[in-house]
Amino acid sequence: MRLRFTPTSITLSYLIFASAWVLMSDNLLGSLHLSAGHIELLQSAKGLVFVLLSSLLLGVMLHAYNAQHRRIRRTLRGSQQRLKLALEAAEFGHWGWHLGNQEAFFSTRYCHLLGVDELTSNTWIERIHPDDLPAFRRDLRQAADHQNEVQFHSAYRLRHADGQYRWIESFGKLLHDDNNQPERLIGIASDVTQRRNDEHMLRQAAAVFEATQEGVLVTNAALEIVHINPTFSRITGYDAAEVLGKSPTVLKSGRHDAAFYEALWQDLSQKGSWSGEIWNRRKSGEVYPQWQSIRSIHDAHGQLTHYVAVFSDISLLHRSQIERDHLAHFDPLTELPNRLLFSERVQHALTRAKRLQRGGAVLIVNIDHFKLINEGLGHNTGDALLKAVAKRFLDQLESGVTLARLGSDEFGLVLEGSEFDGLAVDLADKLLRSLDTPFALADQTLYINASIGIYEFCETSCLEQVMRNANSALHKAKSNGRQCVAVYSRELTDSAQQRFELAHALRHAIRNNQLVVHYQPLHSLNTGQLIGAEALVRWQHPERGLLAPGVFIPIAEETGLIGEIDAWVLNQASLQLAEWSNAGLELPRMAVNVSSRLLYRPELHTKIAALLESTRLDPARLELEVTESAVMQDPALAQEHLHKLRALGVNLSIDDFGTGYSSLARLKRLPVNKLKLDRSFVQGLPHDKDDQAIARAVIGLGHSLGMQVLAEGIEHLEQAEFLKACGCDSAQGYLFGRPMPAPAFAAQLSNLKREQT
Known part of the structure; x- marks a missing residue:
């Protein structure tokens, strides 16, 4: 067991030894009944012995005290070294701030946080961001007002040597003097700029996650749903309590086969992501299309931890696409195929003609003087007339004949297959005769005629040739005085070439x-x-x-x-x-x-x-x-x-x-x-x-x-x-x-x- 010596304990020990020596030595001399001379001589010897023994005792105690002090200093130096290493390992700098004279101490590591060699209280204050200066002064004032020990925590933006501001977070303690008055603050500090940025990004990500118009679904590696956002519930109809812990298969529509999901999982395993159109089922039972992106998430060791799926409801897009496809291929006024779809039908007829070694015909019908009707009676009357003409033409057609509206006052027909061989002219005459009956539109009775050009194609024809030759025949019909039919001949092409x-x-x-x-x-x-x-x-x-x-x-x-x-x-x-x-x-x-x-x-x-x-x-x-x-x-x-x-x-x-x-x-x-x-x-x-x-x-x-x-x-x-x-x-x-x-x-x-x- 080691004795712990302090100045007080040494003084008390000396007092006890001296008192015991005086009392005991005086009693001993009194009991010897010696002469005065002998007593005086012994008193001197006793004093010398006391001095000798007390010096030995004092030396032993001081030697023990010094040994104890050296042990304490060694322990303190070790603790300080360990504290320094711990602070450096944690990238902490330490500091102190005297509340009385406003002097501050900043360690070398603290200075390195700001890219400088040294700091004083004044230079430190100069580096604090103007927006954070009021908070610093408030924190300092509150610390000075506390009488008891308090923990101190703050985070301020300080200007780095590179001109950028860094977030420096401090933890400290308020120390008091002998009169229990607040004296100084001491503590440690670290650069938390990256952590602040990360937290800010996380808050943004969380806000996006909650507010995004896309549904978000997160599963663990076992494919159990662990998180959804509000949009998920809005799109699917399921709230969190109904799907958390369950498999995403609760959303399956049954519309996709096994090969579809096999390809999906293959992309996820090989590429780490998959995106595409997928049909799922709402809680109501409605099957609807989604555009979905799935990504696999791994931890720092490369182990799969989660899957994140982000999806949007593309039902409106699908409906719009159908409408756009309809508008792209059909005339909105007459609901007949338009020029684009007509060209596709002609191309289809040409492909069949080549495969089956048989021909067909294309007719182009133009309403004579339609422009005068539009300008004289108005476009509403003109539109009503076109609808009536389209209906009348449709009534004359057999199945298998395509009727299209190619332009303002122009219609096209395509006949394919051997059953139409030689019937193109008959059909054209039939269409012209159908116009003999006047059109009764509101308070107007209109008499109209038309010109028709015909091109009878064979298995070697191409789309451009068919349309060009049919138009040449139409031009010929108009040149012949209108209200007639013209069948294409080679001379018409020569004439068209000459005109060009x-x-x-x-x-x-x-x-x-x-x-x-x-x-x-x-x-x-x-x-x-x-x-x-x-x-x-x-x-x-x-x-x-x-x-x-x-x-x-x-x-x-x-x-x-x-x-x-x-x-x-x-x-x-x-x-x-x-x-x-x-x-x-x-x-x-x-x-x-x-x-x-x-x-x-x-x-x-x-x-x-x-x-x-x-x-x-x-x-x-x-x-x-x-x-x-x-x-x-x-x-x-x-x-x-x-x-x-x-x-x-x-x-x-x-x-x-x-x-x-x-x-x-x-x-x-x-x-x-x-x-x-x-x-x-x-x-x-x-x-x-x-x-x-x-x-x-x-x-x-x-x-x-x-x-x-x-x-x-x-x-x-x-x-x-x-x-x-x-x-x-x-x-x-x-x-x-x-x-x-x-x-x-x-x-x-x-x-x-x-x-x-």
Whole structure:
């Protein structure tokens, strides 16, 4: 057993020994009855012996005390070393803060937490985040107010040497002085930035887990459900109490076979994840589609611990996909297959034809003049008519025939198999006859016709060829006057190729100034005098020579080039008229055709105004001819544009009158000066009674509306005499002069000028 020596115990031991020595030695001397001299001598010896013995006793006790102190220091140093190693192993720094003088101590390890070599209380405070400074001061004040020992805990953001803020968490204790007043705080600290970030991410993940619109299912390695989120319950109808601890097979729909699940588990085992569409069953029993992703979770040792499945209900997506597929393949108005599905059906028919060595046919039906119905009666009436036509066509068809709506007013039919051989024309005639009965739509009774093109394909045909040739046949039917059937022949392809080549060459001609303007004289039927000229475009083809308008104008109208050509002719004719005027060759009027493409351009009147100003022409000498059909494309807009043109002072005339479908109510509101009787009503004069009646009617109508009437296409004197007798004002045609180049027409003007002088 080791004795523990302290200053108090050493002092008490010395006091007891000294007192015992004095009392015992004095009693012993008194009992010897010695003389005074001997007693004095013994007293001195006794004192020396006391000093010797007390010195020995004191030395022994001090030696024992020092040995004990050395043992304590060794133990303390060991404890300190172990504490230091423990703090370093735990990456703790230690610190102290004196509450009185606000001095602080920070260990080297603490300084390393912030990337610095040393810290003081002031430099430490400078590094604390401004938002955390009030909390630090509050914590310090509360610690100073406690009289008893308290535990201290805080976490502040401190600026690291790299400029970033780190979360430093401290644990400490409040120490008191001898008067039990709070004196200092001591403790340890560590960098918990990563832990804080991890906790923040975990809180975010938990929030996402709870709030996500996808259902989440977690199982352990034994495939027992251990966790679900609220969306799982919303989608499946099962709450947590009904599924926790159970297998996910409670959700199986029975729709997938064993091979499906085998492939799923194979992906999970080999790749660690699987995703795809899967059908499951709700609590209500409803089977529905999910898009599901499953991932396997392993611990740090690579052992499988959990499976996490995330899924979304794609029922609406499935329904939308079905609707989109329907919209992609069917016409929403008539519910017939659309062009895409029709092409697929034709391709299917071609595949069968190739396999079975037999053909079929494709018919394309176009409603004649449907645009006029849309514009005249409105799109609602047009839509109702299309639905009625579709129903009537369906009533004429046998099973196995596909009817589709290919476009606005176009339908397609495909017949396949030997049972339809040679029946395509019969079916086309049947469809046309079905249109003979008028359509009763609300308060309208409509009579319509159609044009049909047919291509009979064989086992070697391809889809592009079939559709191209059927359209060529349709174009031929329209060229033949509409309301008829045309069957494709090789000549139609050649014609289509020629049209394509001509359209390409026409674009080149416009860019390379191959177009020229010829001028046809206009004469008064009453006086026979020249009253003007009509500007007519010609194409000076480098290989085919001079081409008449009938060769290329239809191509220009199909390709949309007609507006550009008309604008060029208008500009050339106006410049030519100004040039002749400057040369003293006066021409009373220049007539120029304006197509619908040019008429409906909003900038037309401003461009004509600029042209008149630049050429300094009298607007009354310029006459713009607009066809009846062009005006009826959009009567209201045409009327607006014609009034703007008339306000410029130019004259306006209706060309090809009698061939369109104009309304007299519209006609009387148009600011038109002249009607042009179409050549188709002049050719039969004076013998054809119908032409006679039409000519008289047009002349009478024009005069009654305050307009002049010009007849075109006059080739014989008897035609001119008949029209003159009917009161027709003016005429043009080969009888009076053919269209001629500008120099030839200028020569004619010069001759007239000399004759007049």
